[in-house]
Amino acid sequence: MRRGLGCLVITTGLRSYPLNLIWIMPAQGACGFLAEGCPVPVTPYSQPEGPMSEALLETLRNPGTTLSAIRAQAPLVHNITNFVAMDLAANLLLAVGASPAMAHAEQEVEEFVALANALTINTGTFTNEWMASAVAAARNAASAGTPWVLDPVGCGATRFRHQNATRLAQMRPSIIRGNASEIAALAGSNAAESGGKGVDATVAAEAVVEQARRLAQSSETVVVVTGEVDLVTDGVRLIRVRNGHVLLTRVTATGCALTALTGAALAVCPDPMRAAVHALVILGVAGERAAAAAQGPGSFRMQLLDALYNLDAHELDREVRIS
Numbered sequence: 001m002r003r004g005l006g007c008l009v010i011t012t013g014l015r016s017y018p019l020n021l022i023w024i025m026p027a028q029g030a031c032g033f034l035a036e037g038c039p040v041p042v043t044p045y046s047q048p049e050g051p052m053s054e055a056l057l058e059t060l061r062n063p064g065t066t067l068s069a070i071r072a073q074a075p076l077v078h079n080i081t082n083f084v085a086m087d088l089a090a091n092l093l094l095a096v097g098a099s100p101a102m103a104h105a106e107q108e109v110e111e112f113v114a115l116a117n118a119l120t121i122n123t124g125t126f127t128n129e130w131m132a133s134a135v136a137a138a139r140n141a142a143s144a145g146t147p148w149v150l151d152p153v154g155c156g157a158t159r160f161r162h163q164n165a166t167r168l169a170q171m172r173p174s175i176i177r178g179n180a181s182e183i184a185a186l187a188g189s190n191a192a193e194s195g196g197k198g199v200d201a202t203v204a205a206e207a208v209v210e211q212a213r214r215l216a217q218s219s220e221t222v223v224v225v226t227g228e229v230d231l232v233t234d235g236v237r238l239i240r241v242r243n244g245h246v247l248l249t250r251v252t253a254t255g256c257a258l259t260a261l262t263g264a265a266l267a268v269c270p271d272p273m274r275a276a277v278h279a280l281v282i283l284g285v286a287g288e289r290a291a292a293a294a295q296g297p298g299s300f301r302m303q304l305l306d307a308l309y310n311l312d313a314h315e316l317d318r319e320v321r322i323s
Contacts, residue, residue, distance in 0.1 A: 050237030064313030082124030085256030156185025243284025
């Protein structure tokens with residue numbers, strides 16, 4: 001890998017690079033492919049934005065504390081997620097030490113929310129029945145004080161998806177996590193501004209910074225935009241996370257599994273911004289390590305789970321790349 005002016009060029013083999021973690025979504029492939037020698041734009045490094053104390057920055061740079069807490073507490077994470085993501089999301093949670101529950105029947109979601117330490121709602125393969133379950137779960141999470149994460153999959157692709165995501169965003173999720181096109185659509189941008197190809201993003205995360213801030217403010221939540229460089233904002237402060245690897249875009253449901261991991265982080269860390277940053281770093285570093293041992297997407301998926309399972313908290317802290 002060699003750096004040029006304003007771009008990064010992939011020259012040989014598999015290399016660590018924080019490309020989009022969510023340009024690949026349920027039942028879809030990656031929206032782009034890095035050919036040999038293909039230049040990829042890189043956002044210049046910058047400082048965190050907004051009022052942040054050095055103490056806060058220090059906690060953001062220590063994701064090992066959250067990883068250790070997940071392993072010590074084994075939080076129950078209730079996931080209402082899509083068919084494609086269930087397997088990887090559940091196994092990823094087990095690999096980091098959390099306890100997954102994949103339940104979406106309206107007849108039982110209220111009881112599961114009462115048991116859970118965190119809830120995640122992913123709208124990837126919703127029906128009217130699943131939406132009713134999600135609304136009931138979100139309502140009960142609010143009543144019980146249970147933190148929850150919304151993943152508005154492809155919310156700009158159809159009216160049904162947009163209506164569902166918009167209603168859920170109004171129910172005070174602790175974190176909203178999506179790709180750039182999803183976040184822009186949910187923030188109210190028109191189709192020309194938000195882009196999107198089905199459930200894939202067609203605009204860069206940096207292009208929707210203001211939409212992400214606006215959504216965070218209107219929904220009173222933390223918004224995560226995954227992309228070449230991941231963004232985390234509470235509407236005022238802005239953090240960029242640069243850990244990751246291109247192979248995370250070559251295995252389906254890694255983004256949805258990140259939502260589940262974010263739920264686990266939120267279960268043990270009461271600060272949503274810190275939980276969101278730490279989840280991104282944990283998956284990003286694991287992805288970098290998995291890629292070093294993988295021969296391609298198939299072996300990468302297996303290596304990713306092993307990397308998460310074997311991840312050392314102190315080594316994780318040393319490999320953080322945030323700004």
